Amino acid sequence: MTAEMLIFFIFVLSIFLGFELISKVPSMLHTPLMSGTNAIHGIILLGGMLALAAADGFIQHAAGFVAVVLGSANVFGGFMVTDRMLQMFKRKK
Amino acid sequence: MIISLAFLIVSVLFITGIKLLASPKTARRGNLIAGVGMLIALFAVLPLLHDSHGNAVSLGKWFLLITGILLGLIVGAAGAYKVKMTAMPQMVALFNGAGGGAAALVAAIEFAHVTRDSSLTFVVSMLCAAIIGAVSLSGSIIAYLKLEGHFDKPVTYPAQQAINCVLFLASVLLAVVMAAGSHSMVLMLLFLALALALGVLMVMPIGGADMPVVISLLNSFTGLAVAADGFAINNIAMIIAGTLVGSSGTILTLAMCQAMNRPVTNVLFSAFGKVDAAAASADVATGSVKPVQADEAALLLGMAARVVIVPGYGLAVAQAQHQVRQLSDELAKKGVEVSFAIHPVAGRMPGHMNVLLAEADVSYDQLIEMDEINPEMDRVDVCLVIGANDVVNPAAREDKSSPIYGMPIIEAEKAGTVIVMKRSMGKGFAGIENALFLRDNCRMLFGDAKASLQELVTLVKAG
Numbered sequence: 077m078t079a080e081m082l083i084f085f086i087f088v089l090s091i092f093l094g095f096e097l098i099s100k101v102p103s104m105l106h107t108p109l110m111s112g113t114n115a116i117h118g119i120i121l122l123g124g125m126l127a128l129a130a131a132d133g134f135i136q137h138a139a140g141f142v143a144v145v146l147g148s149a150n151v152f153g154g155f156m157v158t159d160r161m162l163q164m165f166k167r168k169k
Numbered sequence: 170m171i172i173s174l175a176f177l178i179v180s181v182l183f184i185t186g187i188k189l190l191a192s193p194k195t196a197r198r199g200n201l202i203a204g205v206g207m208l209i210a211l212f213a214v215l216p217l218l219h220d221s222h223g224n225a226v227s228l229g230k231w232f233l234l235i236t237g238i239l240l241g242l243i244v245g246a247a248g249a250y251k252v253k254m255t256a257m258p259q260m261v262a263l264f265n266g267a268g269g270g271a272a273a274l275v276a277a278i279e280f281a282h283v284t285r286d287s288s289l290t291f292v293v294s295m296l297c298a299a300i301i302g303a304v305s306l307s308g309s310i311i312a313y314l315k316l317e318g319h320f321d322k323p324v325t326y327p328a329q330q331a332i333n334c335v336l337f338l339a340s341v342l343l344a345v346v347m348a349a350g351s352h353s354m355v356l357m358l359l360f361l362a363l364a365l366a367l368g369v370l371m372v373m374p375i376g377g378a379d380m381p382v383v384i385s386l387l388n389s390f391t392g393l394a395v396a397a398d399g400f401a402i403n404n405i406a407m408i409i410a411g412t413l414v415g416s417s418g419t420i421l422t423l424a425m426c427q428a429m430n431r432p433v434t435n436v437l438f439s440a441f442g443k444v445d446a447a448a449a450s451a452d453v454a455t456g457s458v459k460p461v462q463a464d465e466a467a468l469l470l471g472m473a474a475r476v477v478i479v480p481g482y483g484l485a486v487a488q489a490q491h492q493v494r495q496l497s498d499e500l501a502k503k504g505v506e507v508s509f510a511i512h513p514v515a516g517r518m519p520g521h522m523n524v525l526l527a528e529a530d531v532s533y534d535q536l537i538e539m540d541e542i543n544p545e546m547d548r549v550d551v552c553l554v555i556g557a558n559d560v561v562n563p564a565a566r567e568d569k570s571s572p573i574y575g576m577p578i579i580e581a582e583k584a585g586t587v588i589v590m591k592r593s594m595g596k597g598f599a600g601i602e603n604a605l606f607l608r609d610n611c612r613m614l615f616g617d618a619k620a621s622l623q624e625l626v627t628l629v630k631a632g
Contacts, residue, residue: 080290083408087396090409094416097187103424104511104536105196106519110385110421111261112190112200116183117268117392117414119207119407121241122214123275125234126402129218129226136278141237143274148241149248150268155204156249157260162197164527 108161115154121147175213176406182206183410187417193533210406221282254528255485258517262313262384265391269305272298272394273361279401283352294400296344299357300364302394305387307368312384315377316517324373330438336367371437379436381518382425386437389418421519428513428577456607458594463621466588466614467628470496473550475506477542479579480526482516483556483592484618490529492622493555497531499629508535510542510552510579512560543580552584554605556591556618562603587611590618 077085098109124147128140183206189199218226218234226234245264252260276298283292314320340363347356372383392414399407426433470476484493497507509531515522523536546552554561561581564571581587582605589606591613605611614621 080288083400083403083405086405087400087408087412090396090412091416093184094187094413095420097184097191097413098417098420102191102193103428103513103538104520104523104533105190105193106421106424106513107257107261107516107521107524108196108200109187109190109417109520110388110518111257111264112203113187113392113414113417114261114265114268114388115200116187116203116207116410117388117395118264119210119410120268120271120275120391120395120398121238122210122404122407123395123398123402124237124271125214125218126404127275127278128234128237129230130221130282131230131278132221132281136281137233139274139278141233143271143278144234144237145241145244146267146271146274148238149245150241150264150271151207151245152242153245153249153260153267154264155200155207156246157252157257157264158200159197159204160249161254161257161524161527162200164524164530165193165196165533 108158108165111154111158111161115151115158118147118151118154121151123147172213172216173405175209176404179206179210179213179406180409182209183413187413213406214404254525255488255517256316257521257524258381258384259313259316261388261518262309262316262380265384265388266306266309266313269302269309269387269391269394271302272391272398273302273306273364275398276302276394276401277357277361279398280347280352280357281354285350289348291401292348294397296347296360298394298397298401299361300340300344300367301390301397303361303364304368304371305390305394307365308372308383308387308390309368311369311372312380312387315372315375316380318377320373320377329370329374333367333370336363336370339363340367375437381514381521382422382433382436384518385418385422385425389415389422392416392418425514425519428519431576456604456609458606459612461588461612461614463614463624464628466612467625467632469551469586469588469612470500470505470553470625471503471629471632473500473505473585475508475549476500476551476553477508477510477537477546477549477581477584479510479512479552479554479557479561479581480515480522481512481555481557481560482522483558485516485522485525485556487556487618489555489619489622490525490531492619492626494526494529494531495626496622496629497535499626503629508537508542510539511536512539512557512579513577515557515560539577539579546580546583549584550586552581552587554581554587554589555622558591558603561605563605563608564603568604581605582608582610585610588614590614590616590621592617 124143131137131140186199186203189195276295396411565573565576565578
């Protein structure tokens with residue numbers, strides 16, 4: 077099996093894993109969940125860093141820099157806002 | 170090898186994190202675990218950074234990288250800690266748009282590095298990431314503006330679906346041309362412009378009430394764009410994380426549509442106002458509105474054995490979550506059993522109302538989901554509806570001509586007495602009449618929710 081095919085396998089299996097993980101979440105947690113998964117796709121920051129590192133010329137540098145800023149805002153903002161929401165879910169004694 | 174192992178650990182942490190997010194007890198830990206995974210990923214990628222010739226990254230570039238990350242950190246943290254809980258959907262829309270924009274930019278930069286030797290998978294992945302990311306960016310911005318109330322009505326124009334279709338086909342055609350070997354940057358920019366326009370035109374006709382569905386869908390779009398970028402850059406952690414978000418967002422989107430009993434195609438491709446106008450004439454509700462004063466309402470509540478509160482977005486708009494918690498505490502002191510009935514789409518996002526009440530220190534075991542409360546509703550003495558409308562409209566069960574017919578509702582009308590707190594006799598978000606207000610067992614308490622609740626708290630305390 078080629079490396080590309082192997083990656084494709086992982087992709088398809090991840091789709092099913094995502095379905096399984098999410099389908100059991102109670103609706104009360106849907107908002108934090110949306111926000112939490114939103115933070116996870118902030119991993120695009122890695123892509124931004126790789127692209128900026130490999131950038132040539134002004135335009136690519138500028139685009140890479142903006143991508144890093146946006147990705148970083150997505151990651152850090154996403155995890156922080158989700159945590160801020162979740163810390164409020166308390167059970168009273 | 171070590172880097173690959175690090176990315177494996179990152180993937181496992183993401184999966185564990187999402188899994189733990191599924192229960193209120195572990196959700197916060199789940200988010201932290203996913204966050205730890207993200208930090209590991211950020212460090213694991215450092216040895217992989219190199220310039221376009223494969224050399225070590227220059228000092229100037231390190232400066233740009235670190236500045237960019239810090240800038241994003243500051244902006245993101247400021248947004249995360251300053252945003253009001255009621256504006257949470259807007260915040261998620263903005264963060265999602267940022268992710269989509271980053272994904273599109275990364276794809277565009279990678280495209281500039283395409284050579285004749287680049288594999289077709291590489292080019293196609295990039296094109297996918299570019300179009301999906303750009304649609305997600307512009308769509309999220311429009312969704313944000315709609316939630317902020319900048320467009321009052323769904324924007325409709327003739328043949329909008331045909332125009333969207335033509336735009337989409339044009340982008341696909343362009344993508345085919347580029348994949349076939351025309352690696353011109355001008356084409357790429359045109360492609361991105363088309364995708365941005367597509368995002369705007371897709372979201373414009375959708376009503377503000379349906380924005381949560383749109384944001385959830387765009388959230389999964391961004392996930393897929395990130396996965397596609399992962400394919401192009403050959404980064405396994407990005408593929409797994411992006412795909413997990415893509416499939417979870419899809420499930421969440423479908424769950425939301427299910428709660429409103431509308432097929433997802435209906436939400437996305439038909440403006441809600443149209444259905445409404447056709448059905449409005451069939452409104453045959455009879456009866457009269459029976460106002461109630463706060464002192465009488467307080468008496469009814471104080472004498473009840475069991476009270477169910479149905480909070481709606483109106484409660485959040487009035488910023489009255491703390492007052493409603495005080496009322497619940499005061500009633501509990503008098504031995505009244507108080508619970509909150511939460512409709513799946515109460516608020517502006519599924520679960521939004523839970524967050525808003527949690528912020529006001531309402532214990533989450535007092536929050537009961539719709540399916541659990543409905544069978545018990547006829548044993549409830551007083552049902553207090555605060556700033557909710559469509560989610561308690563009996564037309565959803567009884568009136569086949571109603572645009573919300575078939576939507577599951579909280580069956581408030583079955584309670585002994587229903588007290589509806591409302592600013593005026595205005596219509597709900599769906600823009601339709603509510604027959605509940607005219608029922609014999611329904612009393613209307615008009616006024617600002619916050620002021621009225623404050624009055625009720627004082628009266629119940631004194632009484």
